Amino acid sequence: MKILVWILASLSAVLVIPDCLSQTFPSKPVRVVVPYPPGGPTDVLARVIGQKLSERWSQPVIPDNRPGANTILGTEAVVKAPADGHTLLLTVDSTLTVNPSLYSKLPYVPLRDLAPVTLVAWSRTVIVVNGATGPKSLPELVEFARANPGKANFGAGTITSRLAGELLKRRLGLDIVFIPYKGSAPTIQGLLSGDVTFLVVATSAAMPHIQSGRFRAIATTGAQPISSLPGVPTVAAAVNLPGFDSSVWMGFFAPAGTPVEIVQRLNRDIGQVLSQPEVRDQLVSIGLDPETNTPAEFAAFIRRETELWSPIIRQSGIQAD
Numbered sequence: 001m002k003i004l005v006w007i008l009a010s011l012s013a014v015l016v017i018p019d020c021l022s023q024t025f026p027s028k029p030v031r032v033v034v035p036y037p038p039g040g041p042t043d044v045l046a047r048v049i050g051q052k053l054s055e056r057w058s059q060p061v062i063p064d065n066r067p068g069a070n071t072i073l074g075t076e077a078v079v080k081a082p083a084d085g086h087t088l089l090l091t092v093d094s095t096l097t098v099n100p101s102l103y104s105k106l107p108y109v110p111l112r113d114l115a116p117v118t119l120v121a122w123s124r125t126v127i128v129v130n131g132a133t134g135p136k137s138l139p140e141l142v143e144f145a146r147a148n149p150g151k152a153n154f155g156a157g158t159i160t161s162r163l164a165g166e167l168l169k170r171r172l173g174l175d176i177v178f179i180p181y182k183g184s185a186p187t188i189q190g191l192l193s194g195d196v197t198f199l200v201v202a203t204s205a206a207m208p209h210i211q212s213g214r215f216r217a218i219a220t221t222g223a224q225p226i227s228s229l230p231g232v233p234t235v236a237a238a239v240n241l242p243g244f245d246s247s248v249w250m251g252f253f254a255p256a257g258t259p260v261e262i263v264q265r266l267n268r269d270i271g272q273v274l275s276q277p278e279v280r281d282q283l284v285s286i287g288l289d290p291e292t293n294t295p296a297e298f299a300a301f302i303r304r305e306t307e308l309w310s311p312i313i314r315q316s317g318i319q320a321d
Contacts, residue, residue, distance in 0.1 A: 035074025164246035204287030
């Protein structure tokens with residue numbers, strides 16, 4: 001009888017452990033590594049969500065900006081952190097889906113070394129031209145590019161924006177030259193000074209110049225129109241490219257090996273934060289569209305995205321700096 005009681009007690013203890021892990025988390029401050037400098041969309045997203053999580057958890061949630069090496073430095077810091085949920089990564093799609101094709105010696109394997117927690121937001125990108133001298137529409141731009149092979153060019157300051165331009169070239173069979181820039185500010189200056197024909201750029205960065213009339217938005221690169229740009233069509237609708245979608249997504253990750261119960265707790269709490277109307281309104285105001293999913297859905301989505309972009313990177317000859 002004593003043996004039976006001991007066995008039942010042991011089983012009960014084992015069954016309670018997972019629930020205890022979730023209930024006691026977090027037990028100390030949580031660090032959110034952002035592999036970008038302060039002030040950008042990913043950093044703002046980390047601070048908005050972090051503040052709400054801190055209120056919910058009664059623990060500080062501290063953004064930790066670790067820019068460098070195309071997000072590799074910050075990502076590696078999370079990969080090497082204890083797998084207890086107290087160090088998280090908030091990054092964009094290229095960290096997971098593009099870097100493996102750019103770097104032969106990447107110090108991490110995305111879905112081996114990181115545990116997907118949830119998708120959190122989309123950053124919509126837009127194709128813009130000079131408001132005074134640029135083409136009036138995307139079909140007009142395409143017509144010019146086809147009539148003048150190699151004369152049209154486009155600028156982009158991030159790998160994800162460049163890939164949107166490369167995808168457009170590939171789908172339409174255009175001979176367009178890529179002009180590289182380091183970040184959004186010099187990219188925008190390049191169009192203002194007439195050095196490039198068009199830009200593929202984050203909506204949040206382009207919006208002040210669109211509103212001033214210095215830029216003209218001729219298409220958005222996502223699957224859906226952007227509510228803050230009424231009348232601007234998607235690429236798919238403007239030039240009849242069904243399925244064209246090159247939006248940038250952002251998501252949370254934990255180190256691989258983080259207990260499933262903690263990952264689920266993170267997924268639930270982040271989802272509840274993003275469902276708050278004031279949070280959604282704040283993010284939409286800076287050009288971000290909140291969206292969440294489950295850890296399993298997020299992992300499957302990352303695999304599909306990697307399969308989409310890998311051949312485009314190879315065929316475009318894109319190389320890491």
